Amino acid sequence: MLGMVNVLELGSAGGSSRLTDSISLGVLADILPRDLIEEVLDETGRREQRSRRLPAHVMVRFCLAMCLFYDDDYEEVMRQLVGSLKDMGSWRDEWTVPSTSAITQARQRLKVDPLRVLFQRTAVPVAGRGTKGAWLGSRRLMAVDGFMLDIADTPDNVKEFGRLDEGPKASAFPQARVVTLAECGSHADIAASFGPCKTDERALLTGILGALEPDMLVIADRNLYSFELWTQALSTGADLLWRVSATVTLPVIQSLPDGSYRSLVINPKITGARRAKLIDQVRHGQTVPASAAIPVRVIEYEIPDREGNSTGELICLITSILDPSDVTATELATAYHERWESETGFREKKTYLRRSGRVLRSKSPEMVRQEIWALLLTHYAIRKLMCHAADEAGLDPDRLSFTRSLRVIRRQVTDQADFSPSKTEESDQSHHRGDP
Template sequence: MASSVSESLPQLSGRLIDHIGLGVLSARFDRDLLEEVINRTGCREKRSRRLPAHVMIRYVIAMGLFFDESYDEVMRRLVGSLHRLGSWVDDWQVPTASAITQARTRLGVEPVKALFERAAVPLADPGAKGAWLARRRLCAIDATSFDVADTAGNVERFGRAGSGPKASAYPKLHVAALAECGTHAIVGAVLGSCRTGERTLAADLVTAVDPDMLVLADAGLFSWELFNRYADTGADLAWRVGASVSIGHVRWLTDGSYLALVYRPGLTADRRRRLVAQARAGGDIGADAARVVRVVEYTVPDRNPDGELIAVVTTILDPHEVPALDLAAAYQQRWEEESALGEIKTDLRGRGEVLRSKAPDLVEQQMWGLLLAPYAIRALLVDAADPAGYDPDRMSFTQGIRVVRRQVTDQAAITP
């Protein structure tokens, strides 16, 4: 059973409360960081405004924390206690929804996106439970979609899933994400139209990949081009492949896995046979034609009584470094990516809720805020888990949301 935030407090000597007391938004995304992003993206306002850029960045993140609240209610929650404490001038009033939308439009997408790219870094320390395999940080890539407001601009930018009478009721924003498996923190993301394929979106995620990672992916993402693109980052990979992927067996290894070739598309059967023969003889096969990988095959009888064979190809070629059994167990961590995305779609957004921004740029801005909000919560939970020796992904995300929402309301996180 997942440990709740409240259950973990006694072992932390007040540490979690200290972090919350700063306001989760200001603690994780401090004013200096916001100023750096504002300067880098050139979004600083040219004259004094009631809603300056740094306030609006925090406001967009707060929209993720209070997804089902109205625009002006989100602002009221952020600034209400500051007003009571005298931090605002007496004549300051909560702006109207129209004024907030205008301020969001002035802000644009880039500052919030830049903040995510700057701040959303991996969270697990080297000793964190469930986050590492043989000194490699376990991460996974996957994609999902979000319904957005049904406006002409959103339809044009993001499209609908399906066509004709089977088209989706709402336009859909497609999101590809890189998650740290041990903490459920999303540390890389790419946004696009639902007409854009998962592999195309995932190709742009490579900039978030570090050489110390072991990146996991499901069979739907495998292609020769994408696998090589990720491998070229220096990270190790463990990707499932489907039965349609041609694999050339080279030799068995001591742990029951085997070395094999995966091929560039378009090679004839004869060319593939010759490449396998070259590899078996220790010859150079040419990186433009094939790649040597290690294949781990296994079944999970208790989850799949039919005995479906799971084949995972990895760039870790030495079985003594990571044995087949350990690699198979690590691959199951790929499901943590789906859990991380599920926390956003269900726990923060709510089932079936729609990103209500009516303009495409504001949809993307809202989505970046919706990614930053759970990152801040996950960072908070990691800070709570580490001193107590907990596995961070066993901490209750929903309990974390409740605590953070209360504290943001009670202790406003922004200053004018």
């Protein structure tokens, strides 16, 4: 069964009877089962102490549907979730869709933690051993990178998240900076950290290092490298493949037959004569403390520019895989460009789910955080479904269209809501899309 039915208890006007409505997210319900939602609500203390017309488990589903149906206002999103009561013999003429105000208050009661914990519990690697494009030998290809999300322009959001620039060059909207750890083969994010737009991406990355595992090859762009962060990431047991900028000096310790060479990343606090002595010690086979320098292997190559005028870009990669017989320089260079799969995932969240040019609808910082976790969780659920479908068909998940998959999921949800509810109670004439 693709869709799991959830129960929403709505009190009648007199409060003496209750109406059972079906709330479902169709195929996504298999990935986020009711039992897990209830367990997380208990864990985070968000279960209701009294019966409510919009219980917490329904609002979890609503937050995900809010991301699936981004162009719809709150009341219309709720309509999309409601199954056919006539077919169930549960239709009552007095039933009404909750108002925008009631839905907003229910979102605020739910708070942030249930969506955050659900993502942390649910988001695990999904690529199997047979998933195409997901592995380099025995290592699972992962990428860390960051992106920005425009959020509603309210005083509270500006104060909490800020704008990228000040004065005339200020960004049109306040923004949140998000850093994720994504599986290259499936585009599924398995960890995320976010904060104000001016937060350093490296600071956000420290918040997701716990998701790195020994079977991973973690790829990162040059903006994320620092000696301290490399040391921390290496301590997780994962292998690393990071691009570094030209400001990082990499002495040649030993040239290798595949065109790469062994080198050191050196603690920036060690300079001058101390640095030269340390390099000399390593060249003579002596061991130095990891707090001073860490052995790496360097792969350098040039990408020609599009005009073909021989002014291409030099790519410099460092890796913790020191033995070229394990993985060659060519294989690592090819793997590095799988990092761009994370860029595809960003576009899916920012453009296809959220629609191009749209801002997050939430008008308070806490609801912004709730909405970001819901967005990440919804994208993960879609990508997991796509990966499983690709595996069953023996295809690379990249061959499947995200937009087409999204349309199918939206249609599957909408097909379950094939009736026209009566007028909404306390209908909000403004039909605003966000919370107060």
